[in-house]
Amino acid sequence: MTKPKIAQKSPAPVQVVAGKTYYWCSCGESKSQPFCDGSHKGSGFSPVPYTGEKDGIVYFCACKQSSNGVLCDGSHKALS
Ligand code: FES
Numbered sequence: 001m002t003k004p005k006i007a008q009k010s011p012a013p014v015q016v017v018a019g020k021t022y023y024w025c026s027c028g029e030s031k032s033q034p035f036c037d038g039s040h041k042g043s044g045f046s047p048v049p050y051t052g053e054k055d056g057i058v059y060f061c062a063c064k065q066s067s068n069g070v071l072c073d074g075s076h077k078a079l080s
Contacts, residue, residue, distance in 0.1 A: 004064035011072035016052035034060035
């Protein structure tokens with residue numbers, strides 16, 4: 001597996017807590033999008049940690065094409 005799977009073509013809004021660490025799924029195979037559920041095992045992908053900066057909604061990337069790390073940058077709009 002060299003490219004991540006497109007889990008969905010829209011961001012995944014999540015209410016995060018300041019100081020809490022989340023593990024974003026980079027492979028796209030997790031059933032618990034946008035977070036890792038261990039499905040990446042053997043794929044060469046690894047979860048990416050993200051620590052909440054403040055309490056509030058964060059739009060995580062779910063298409064796995066973002067150039068803004070774990071966060072949505074609108075790249076999903078270019079996917080057919
Ligand atoms: S399930 Fe995708 S990185 Fe863990």
